[in-house]
Amino acid sequence: MKNNNIFTSLTAAILLCFSVSTSFSVLAASAPEVQEAEPEKGPHRGRMLREDNVALELAIFETGVPPEFRVWMTDAGKPVSPNQVDLNIKLTRLGDVVDDINFRVEGDFLRGDLEIYEPHSFVVTINANYQGKNYRWQYDNFEGRTRIEPAVAEAMEIGTDVVGARTLHQTIPAYGRISLPASATHNISARFDGVITKLLVKQGDLVKQGQTLMTVESNESLKPYQITSPADGIVTEQYANSGEQTASKTLLTLTNTSQYVAKLAVYPADYKNVVVGTPVTVKVEGYDTPLIGKVDFIEQKVRDDQAKLVWVSIPNTHDALADGAFVNADIEVATIDVPLAVKKIGLQGFRDFTVVYAKVGDQYEVRMLELGREDGEWVEVLGGIALGTTYVTDNSYIIKADIEKSGASHDH
Known part of the structure; x- marks a missing residue:
């Protein structure tokens, strides 16, 4: 039977995808709902509890004061002086936390000595002693509570x-574009003009620092010499081929794309909150993983819209970045424990x-x-x-x- 119940519950859970109202009707693991009668209310709008001729009215009073219990008692319909009643109420909350409430006389009623804090959800146990007889009532007063298997x-x-x-980590939003730093681009030319005898790379090739790119035969000495790569990068432009004269021109352009700069707009209200070293999380359109960096530089010139551009270096870890792409970012302005x-x-x-x-x-x-x-x-x-x-x-x-x-x- 237990396995059947679990199977039914799991079936109900799956049905949520098709009908929210249907699944909610089977989520609770309690018995089918039973329409309970509204509890009897007394003249002070409190719950009435009765035994023989004795009636106790228990109300939560919260006008001008934190919520508290107030109690009135009658015997055969006639008011009982609160001095004649010894009363204690225990509220058992979820997790077996018990609030123990005692009472003192105030006017014609008994007043509880403990605030009834939210949620007002508990098992209420009342113990009263009147004329040498003990009276006990108990009822559930649950709200905002449910049970789910x-x-x-x-x-x-x-x-x-x-x-x-x-x-x-409190942040402000910022928006901008990413671009390559100035140090990312290298224009390759010949130290001595001559004929390119061997061109060992082409546009689109990945090269390493120190790798030989081409051999040139000097026009003056007629001796060959090699041109090597000054950095890691990609051959992004090729302006010459084997057999051509170098002619004092740029022969290749190398671009290192391992690092980009996000240039983010910060407006006057946030100038004071953003300084060099401020942590930044950059989110690139189409790239799921946020990139973490910090403010490296703040331009002192403002744009027409009065924004300053702050520069944030970000790594191109998975070659997902591109020059000119739009980004949004969260600039951290406060860290609070x-x-x-x-x-x-x-x-x-x-x-x-x-x-x-x-x-x-x-x-x-x-x-x-x-x-x-x-x-x-x-x-x-x-x-x-x-x-x-x-x-x-x-x-x-x-x-x-x-x-x-x-x-x-x-x-x-």
């Missing part, structure tokens, strides 16, 4: 990471909050986040999730959709 989560490629310290961060890809909206989904076993639940600084991949977390928490990164929208399908809400 591990086999389904794997099939849906739900990825996770762990909340921890990160280094944020933060104690807590999450991947931006995992962020989702829940009610009025930005959240990630914490994972405990096969259960997932919202964590409402207070966010700070960010870079292209990470965002700093100021509150709402603990260090070391496993949370969903890839395909977090699947968790969001399954939770929204359940429509679970919480008491207020």
